[in-house]
Amino acid sequence: MDKLIKSIATSGFFRAYVLDSTETVKEAQEKHQTLSSSTVALGRTLIANQILAANQKGDSKVTVKVIGDSSFGHIISVADTKGNIKGYIQNPGVDVKKTATNEIIVGPFMGKGQFVVITDYGTGSPYTSSTPLISGEIGEDLAYYLTESEQTPSAVGLNVLLDDKDKVQVAGGFMLQVLPGAPDEEIARYENRIQKMPAISALLEADQPIDALLKAIYGEESYKILSQENWHFACDCSRERFEAALKTLGQVELQQMKEEDHGAEITCQFCGQKYQFNEKDLEEMIHDKAQ
Template sequence: MADQLIKVITKDEAFRAFALDGTKLVEEAAESHETSRLATVVLGRALLATEILAQASLKGEERLNVKMAGRGPIGQIVTEADTKGAVRGYVSNPEIENIVNDHNQLNVAGAVGNNGAFTVTKFAPYSNPYIGQSIMVSGEIGDDFTYYLTHSEQIPSVIGVGVTMNPDDTVKAAGGFMVQALPGATDAQLADLNQKLQDMPALATLLGRKEGPLAILDAIFGDQNYDELQAMQIGLAAEPAKEAYAAQLATLPSHEIQAMIDEDGGAEIRGKFSGKKHYFTAAELDTILQEVLKREADDEKQKEQDEQENDTKKD
């Protein structure tokens, strides 16, 4: 079964909510980036929360980028998502060693840190990017997304994300939810929601049921107490083709490409977001080099023509 995100509204129209099962996408991200057990949990939580945020706040061809810099040992966490269900991301230190808390559980907050900035950049066609910022408040990631929405965008929200690992460091379950209060929500309804969130089972337990994301929504609102608005498949963003990386290499100066040929006999490029490697042979680099040399020659020729025209105007 493919990873899925479901959007609903409660029958009393007090809340809208999103729930997702992203077990496969987190597992694929872990494999691509060769993350440690702790890094898998951190990156997984960030990917899940970013996907939820994108579906809750974007439309059309918009996309968003989230950067978390809590100054912890895992370094910066960067994620991106669009409206079509595609998400990608990376952490600066994917090989971080396990850190545990007093309960001998993975210490996500200790790895991420809570002394830095949380930045969301939204991109829309034909307009300037919108940048929103808040502070890192816990390093648990879900809490940090919640704080951003509540304090930066003034949207009362709760985001919860979780990644549970198997003993062999593979992903057992990964998912999350977001609940947002609508204008008609009363204080009593908000208090009742808060209690239900505190009493709900662990996400891993809920995702183990056949209902998937619906099990999360049932645990929060009760069975049949909401109307489904949308269901969509989600997953990792497609890896750019090798040609895209060749185009990036073609932007380098010719002497740098020549050095790759002479010193290394080729080049290996690893996608920052995908973690996947692409290898360019010396012959492939030479083809790119010839294009760059032609471009540099054309640029030099144009520069000489411009200088001659300027000299003529002065005379």
């Protein structure tokens, strides 16, 4: 199970979240059979959504939509405040690396578009906000969203590191935010440290990635841990939910499905689970509609 640590500088002027999201991204890669670039793009989106959901209180749900016009298509993730997250990418088959360095390419395949965040507080009126994609690298797009939409200056670093077989090795990242009243000299000191910090991939490869991330953020400055949260990939799909969706179809559509396809198979986009409905199931739905 993955871990997210919330911390705050002793001064009270900075807070940081650090994450080890390795198991979540591994599960997503396995369920969607993503290739290298798609794995990294989907993984970064999941990590970004973990950060946003962890920033909420109460029983809330956060949906992140990274809507691009290039090869990846849309990337959708849904997370709640109980540590559950799911997600998918429209095109799981993007697999491009730089020839010289074998570095996985992500940003150019996101294209132009929007970083959309939908927060559902359970009141029946979800709140939606968005900012333009500035790079398609997801981490930079999240930082821009937090700074522009939520008016909280933020630094974000997140990544997914693959092994030589393009399987997820480690995944995670951090978010650092400036809180009201922070003196300019302290902001400059943190900015300098963030600019000089090692690559996120290197920090994630450390024996204790959470500790390595905290050390890189705070240096020798004191901080305290506020909380620790556990996270995992979990989909809330069910046969009942998809059956309810089928029942919204008209009698004619259900009859055609029964006669031409002899049943129905529905695949959950978020986890790949398949649900089968045979001719008898469809006949019962048709009969119910006729009553």
